[in-house]
Amino acid sequence: MDRTLSPKFVIADQLDLIFPERIELKNGCVLYWMKDVKDEAVKLDIDWEAGTKYQDQKLISSFTNKLLLSGSEELSSKQIDEEMDFYGGFYQMQLDKDHAGITLYGLTENMNDIFSVFSKAFSVANFPQNELDKERTIAIEKFKIEQQKVKVICRQLFTPNLFGADTAYGQVAELSDFDALNSDELRRFFNTHYKTAPTLFLTGNVNKDFIEVLRDWSANFQTPIKTNLIQEFTQTNGRVHHEKVDAIQTAIRIGRLMFDKKHPDYFGFQLLNTIYGGYFGSRLMANIREDKGYTYGIGSGMAVMQDAGYFFIATEVGKDVKDDAVKEIFNEMNKLKEAPVSEEELTKVKNYMLGEFLRQADGPMALIEVFKNIYYNKLPKSYYADFIQAIHDATPQSLQDLANKYFVEEEMLVVTAG
Secondary structure, eight states, X not given: OOTTSOXXXXXXXXXXXXXXEEEEOSTTOEEEEEOOOSSSEEEEXXXXXXXXXXOSSTTHHHHHHHTTTOBOSSSBXXXXXXXXXXXXXXXXXXXXXXXXXXXXXXXXXXXXXXXXXXXXXXXXXXXXXXXXXHHHHHHHXXXXXXXXXXXXXXXHHHHHHHHOTTSTTTOOOOHHHHHTOOHHHHHHHHHHHSSBOOEEEEESOOOHHHHHHHHHHHTTSBOOOOOOOOOOOXXXXXXXXXXXXXXXXXXXXEEEEOOOTTSTTHHHHHHHHXXXXXXXXXXXXXXXXXXXXXXXOEEEEEEEOSSOEEEEEEEEEEGGGHHHHHHHHHHHHHXXXXXXXXXXXXXXXXXXXXXXXXHHTOSXXXXXXXXHHHHHTTOOTTHHHHHHHHHHHOOHHHHHHHHHHHOOGGGOEEEEEO
8 A cells, every 4th residue: 555645535426324124112102223233332212202392381391301310219310320330321311492312321231221220210200309409409500600601691692582582492591490490390291291102213233122122111101192383483683782791702693594404495505504604614714713813713503403493603702803703704694695606615615514424424323313313304215315416516606596595684683792
């Protein structure tokens, strides 16, 4: 091998993804199993429709999820954790606006025991008051510390102004919401949202006995009733500022409501966003970090939930250059509207995006995440092939058209705090 020569450069033009096997359990529970795994590591995600958009009281969803394995008066959280440790397993709680759940990790030989510890703890979950009080104390102290950060203040102003303060996606917790929590309310949320059939995503080399264990466990659930929480969101346009006298920096968050992943402009806009602010070599980074020196980092992105999507730009700059930074953010939008990107820049970003996608789909545990994106967003199995094709087909003119369509300053919400 001649190490003085660079490896041959190849642009991905197709990708044969492996999708998990679908297994019907009981009462509407469905298991997706990615079993082509060479090592003995096992990961099991158990997801419920129990994200924050389902709560009728702020913080109920997150505290129910945090205390899911807090046990009961007879079985403490410490005992549960010690049993899990004994079998070499561990778990992580998962929560976003749409879903909540738990991920169990372990080795093939111990997975039955690890799941047994979980299912026993889940079956007796009673959200003891002492466990709630302990978790609440920790959370309040963390909340007070976070409230001193301008980026947190900025995000908490951005969210309700983007969606509407009273909507499922626009709600933001306040300090008084912690005091309103009690065990009865957590048990009510648990009984409503965690006793209906979850969706399971299994990655690992387990035996058929373990699948039968999951099938038996699924018999404990009720068949889910289809929910319809889709709401209309009303965005505030223009500028919102929170003055924090002792702050050294100002946080900036700019954005607008957008569309979901099924929209015909989604792939093209993702490419446009990457050029604009979606990677380290983006135009925002080149101008506002490298040229002007206003910030250490700046980025933009798309966030997509089940019922909404939005575009955003986020950064922190010195207080004295806040207005200049906002001006430059819109200047970079205008440049993309006024002139097409060069073929050289477009080719570089296409290669970056395709390389990133290959990295994100590397290995069975990454592939199950790729599949979850398709599953939860109700996308066709051709989604990623369509993505690759759309990246190849994008032209300077098509991106300029998208910039003129969506980079409209008058339709943006500009929030600053500092």
